[in-house]
Amino acid sequence: MNSVEPLDHRSESDVTRELLADARIGLTDSPKWLPPKWFYDARGSELFERITELPEYYQTRAEYEILERYALDIVERTGVDTLVELGSGSSYKTRLLLDAMRKHGAPKRFVPSDVSRSALRGALSALSADYPELELHGIVGDFATTLAVLPTGGERMIALLGGTIGNMPVEQRGGFLGEVRSSLVRGEWFLLGTDLVKDPSRLCRAYDDSAGVTAEFNRNVLHVLNRELGADFPVEEFEHRARYEQGRERIVLALRARRAMRVWLRVPELAVELARGEEIETEMSAKFRRGGVEAELEAAGFELAGWYTDEAGDFAVSLARAR
Numbered sequence: 001m002n003s004v005e006p007l008d009h010r011s012e013s014d015v016t017r018e019l020l021a022d023a024r025i026g027l028t029d030s031p032k033w034l035p036p037k038w039f040y041d042a043r044g045s046e047l048f049e050r051i052t053e054l055p056e057y058y059q060t061r062a063e064y065e066i067l068e069r070y071a072l073d074i075v076e077r078t079g080v081d082t083l084v085e086l087g088s089g090s091s092y093k094t095r096l097l098l099d100a101m102r103k104h105g106a107p108k109r110f111v112p113s114d115v116s117r118s119a120l121r122g123a124l125s126a127l128s129a130d131y132p133e134l135e136l137h138g139i140v141g142d143f144a145t146t147l148a149v150l151p152t153g154g155e156r157m158i159a160l161l162g163g164t165i166g167n168m169p170v171e172q173r174g175g176f177l178g179e180v181r182s183s184l185v186r187g188e189w190f191l192l193g194t195d196l197v198k199d200p201s202r203l204c205r206a207y208d209d210s211a212g213v214t215a216e217f218n219r220n221v222l223h224v225l226n227r228e229l230g231a232d233f234p235v236e237e238f239e240h241r242a243r244y245e246q247g248r249e250r251i252v253l254a255l256r257a258r259r260a261m262r263v264w265l266r267v268p269e270l271a272v273e274l275a276r277g278e279e280i281e282t283e284m285s286a287k288f289r290r291g292g293v294e295a296e297l298e299a300a301g302f303e304l305a306g307w308y309t310d311e312a313g314d315f316a317v318s319l320a321r322a323r
């Protein structure tokens with residue numbers, strides 16, 4: 001019998017303490033910023049699923065197309081029977097890998113992991129119904145926590161899909177990839193989804209859709225701070241901004257204050273002043289090129305063993321082997 005209840009190594013007070021520390025650092029910095037993992041409470045995860053279906057947001061469809069076409073190839077080449085997914089969300093696309101594993105032999109174990117308990121529970125209950133033979137082992141936690149408690153044994157592959165690596169600040173990527181590498185043994189596998197550099201106007205539309213779903217998603221982080229830290233952000237007084245920085249090849253999402261304001265965070269007592277038009281940066285989404293991905297993987301101790309793209313060349317999935 002499968003467990004649909006994920007393991008959570010954190011307590012509620014750990015999470016609140018971490019959010020507090022992040023809010024204090026980010027909101028007293030210049031420019032102000034907040035780490036993106038706090039977008040994903042239950043509502044944030046729901047809004048993200050709606051983003052994946054937007055006509056402007058091509059990434060999920062492109063990555064799905066890639067996995068539809070190449071999942072079997074990936075599974076045959078690697079012979080994996082244990083799949084670990086970081087930032088797994090709904091694990092919807094990941095089913096293509098599990099299906100390929102079924103065709104090839106049989107998937108033994110799936111270890112989805114996410115900071116969003118609600119997304120993980122939804123994924124686990126759907127998966128346990130559709131893959132009754134699969135051993136499911138869900139972990140609630142951030143990347144570092146999860147990598148520290150990974151189950152061992154089997155032919156393992158770690159997957160990080162959805163372009164999520166692009167949401168990490170570039171200075172943290174090397175360290176993160178190094179941690180992924182150290183949690184694997186030589187010969188094991190890493191599967192990485194990256195959005196590719198393309199026409200800036202398409203990129204901007206993907207992060208500023210006409211239905212306003214991404215704007216709601218972006219503002220959701222303020223609802224999280226209001227609820228969890230007793231803050232009083234006037235959420236509707238923040239405008240959603242998405243701009244492409246050509247030089248750094250990344251999208252920056254921000255929330256811009258429509259008026260000057262002072263916001264209180266009750267725990268701890270912290271007053272945050274915002275000038276009219278001042279922005280809080282809430283997320284980066286880096287865009288990649290093959291050479292860059294290959295170099296970053298190499299530097300972390302991986303060898304690029306496969307580079308798969310969709311027909312339009314919008315998105316890439318890299319298969320890497322631990323050296």
Ligand code: SAH
Nearest residue numbers: 037040087088089114115116142143161162
């Ligand atoms: N892999 C899914 C979801 C991508 S959205 C897809 O491709 O559609 C990013 C996911 O990563 C969300 O589910 C979010 O809750 C999770 N996430 C964000 N920051 C995280 C962190 N630091 N550690 C673990 N999960 C994180």
Ligand code: TRP
Nearest residue numbers: 051162163164166167207214285
């Ligand atoms: N990692 C994906 C991206 O950068 C998904 C994502 C995360 C996203 N946060 C987002 C998409 C905010 C839109 C808005 O595109």
